[in-house]
Amino acid sequence: ALAGGHSATVEGPSVFWKLSTWGNPRAFTAGIEHLSKRLDEKTGGKFQLKIFYGGQLSKSRENLDGLKANAFEMAQFCNFYHPDKNPALMVMTMPFLPLTDFDAGVRVRRGLYAHPILSAEMDQWNAMYFESTHLPQYEFLGRGDVPKSIDDFKGLRVRAGGGIGVAMETIGATRQSMPAPEVYTAMQRGTVDAASFPYTYSHGAYKIDEVAEWFTSNLTPGTSDCPIVINKSAFNALPEQYKELIMSLRDEVKENYREAYKKADAKYLPQFKERLTEVVFSDEELAKFREIGGQPVWDKWVADNKDKFDAQAVLDLAVKLAKGE
Amino acid sequence: MVGSPNGIEPNITRGVIPKIIRQIEDLFNILAAMTIFFVMLLTTTGVFSRLIGAPLPASLEISELAIAVFAFLGAAYAQRQAAHIRLELIISNLPGRFRWLLEMFGSFLSLCLMLVLVVYSWEFFLNAWIIGDSTYDYEIPTWPAKLLVPVAFTLWAIRLFIEIIGFGRLALEPNAIPYNVPLTLTPEQEARLEILHSGAGGDGSFAAGKD
Amino acid sequence: MDISALIAGQPNAIFGVGYSDTSLVGAYVMILLLVLVFMGVRVVFAAGITGLVGLVELIGWTGAASIVGSVPYSKSVSFVLGLLPMFILIGYLAFHAGMTRLLFQAAKTWLGWVPGGLAVATVFAAAGFAAVSGASVATAAVFARVAIPEMLDAGYKKSLAAGVVAAGGTLATLIPPSAILVIYAIIVEESVGALLIAGFLPGVFSAVVYGLIIIVWAKFNPEAGPAIKGFTWSDRIKSLPGLIPIMSVAVIIITAIYGGWATPTEAGALGAMIVLVTAFIHGMRWRALKDALMETSKLVVMIFSLIWGVLIFGRFLGFSAVPEAFADWILSLDADPYLILLCILLGYVVLGMFMDAIGLLLLTLPVVYPAVMALNGGPDVTAAESAFGLNGTQASIWFGIIVVKMAEVCLITPPIGLNCFVVNGVRPDIPLTDIFKGITLFFIADVLTIIGLIMFPGIVTWLPDLMFS
């Protein structure tokens, strides 16, 4: 009730929270900026959430360690940065999960976060899920011959991480890993032929379209997950009304991301279509890709992880949620 | 000003334990030096094999992990040789006892930091060990490289401890011959040391290069 | 200090301030840092201790100690830093490969005929040696042996002969390979390749300014630096084959970085390999290789320690947001950006009187760099909207080259101009006062160079721009 209408102010003590993220303000940080603004408004400036950009507080790959050490109260991280730290959340990188739209993604991520295996995984880092940044599906941008069929990926040097990378390998591409900011130069110089990124905002943010010649628009090879997490001890130390308040803002944050990515699409998609060749695969081609790059990769993931946790259950849940069952 | 007791070697070691520690430091620095050589060979081979179209798998990740060897193992050796830079202008012009007390205090503070680093770099290693942290592509475990940090820092802490005792002794007897302490040289002495050093090794002169 | 809170690991336990006033915490910690540095505590420890103290104040013991414990590994073990030992090793081996003497002889046959010809030849030979040496002191020491005797034999004034060697040594840090430019790139998270390439033209520009000022001066004081005549074209052509090894190293390093066919680290390793082979052909023994490796390793561990020590301090700065506050303050002055830049550079001159170049850069950049970037208009500013007419990346590279050149000037100015002491060490018969006197000319040249780089930033940004377009 306290966190209800827009006008009501939540009373409480002064709180100063630090959120650790990397890079500059962008669509990826739109939700946390909104959160910070709303907390400030709702508490009359009492609950301050300061966002530290550019890895000021911690390297992007060490944000979970920072939460464990109580160095800050909130953070963003990406699952593919450190599969060993979040093996169960890696399910979100499985290629060709049937995530057809933004809302399917919301169902899967929220459902997974609530599952005991995944929340226990975060417990180890003294962390709890707040909300996802709801990364869109990936697509490829590339340079050189336009791939007409899945076979054309054979022999290409492809920058792709997690399950998408494994899928690309199974169809005969060479997987390359490099930090996102380096892809631009690598593609320009021809040391990488294609790169997968969240579509369209990441391609645009890293200006890959300036050096690419084609883009895929319906391959939907999969995605990954970069959640916003809260330091559990810091959360537990909050007064009840602040706990309610912050959790009540989850939907706003989610909607904020929906808008941010929509805006990015409106900006970048016309730009891509004007500059680049759009590659649209036929249903048969997609089915072929799914057959070699989908289920076998899922099975391998389950086999690799079955000793650590009930990987099959996690995968089944993700698929079930995606289908909206 | 404190001159170098024997003109070239900036410090003297006395006592059984300091001599053992000195040997370990020398060994660690040799390992670090060999690793630099190894990385040079590996990287060169890596370039050629890539150019002929058969890239060496994991060579990049191995040379990255190898950095831990030369970034840390030689640290105590460098401390003994007074190679870690500092501002010498004031302290080297202070009168005897006061200088040694200040040196001792500075080394004590350094030891405090080093002990924190030993404990918490060990925890950092332990964390990597427990979760099975590995490199991104070829999944090489990172714990051996991370373990080098607390190992090298423990030796460095011991070196600082020896140094504190050495300075303490000098604080008691300011005119005694300094030993077991890294002597700081004036720029003239440093330059001379460099030239003597290169003179002994042949014809080059490269020791300082602190720029 | 609140001891019980400190033991309980709570924030605000040291100064009792914490996040209620981060600028005040920043001020306390900066003062502590200055005290420790002036007390003669080694910079790695001074920076590490103050960083730890500041972090404990802001976030309490557990967080602070874990961060401090993880920084050395996470900040050191990064592929690009593998470059440092390669660059340093090249410098240690290059003299054994006989490269200095051949360069000087070649430069003499080509440039000896101008007024002050041998001094001009020394400048350009040092610039050539800079293409294989990453360290300025080493270059000065080598040329003190090779060039000074010939200049004195030819009747050159002692102060000129010594001054040109001390100053010529500083060219090594601008012309790639350069360890200090790599360190700058790491600290400000800029592309290492771009920085290295950016140093090339300013290095050449610096050498040209040195050469011109010598010629002008020798024109009016012919007795101080007579021209050397009598070399034939045949002598000149014959001097070239000896330069093949040094040229190939330079070409490999520059084309690899510029063209991208190898990473800077790979180029460094290839260069070191070529120099090593040349040195063996030239008669170097295993013993000398071992010495070179041991010395390299000692210098490398010193630099790595400095980097993580200062980055612990940098972590504190990150949590404190002091650099943001400093940048805001600079912007609030509302003064001419060039005037502010000038003040910052003068600050470097003063600090440079007391400090080593790497320490100087590492300690100041975390605060100064964001301020300069903000002054220009921020990291994403376009050239048209910026204060210095440079976009974010260009400004970042441009400031790096200027500040490294500044730090190099400090190597030849009293009271601790290390290059001058090195020359004096090789040639004790030339008094320090004479050397510092001989430096005056080159100090003027350096001031002109820096003004040139500020007024014509294209000298810095042209090559990196070309590389990325």
Ligand code: NA
């Ligand atoms: Na150089």
Ligand code: NA
């Ligand atoms: Na100076």
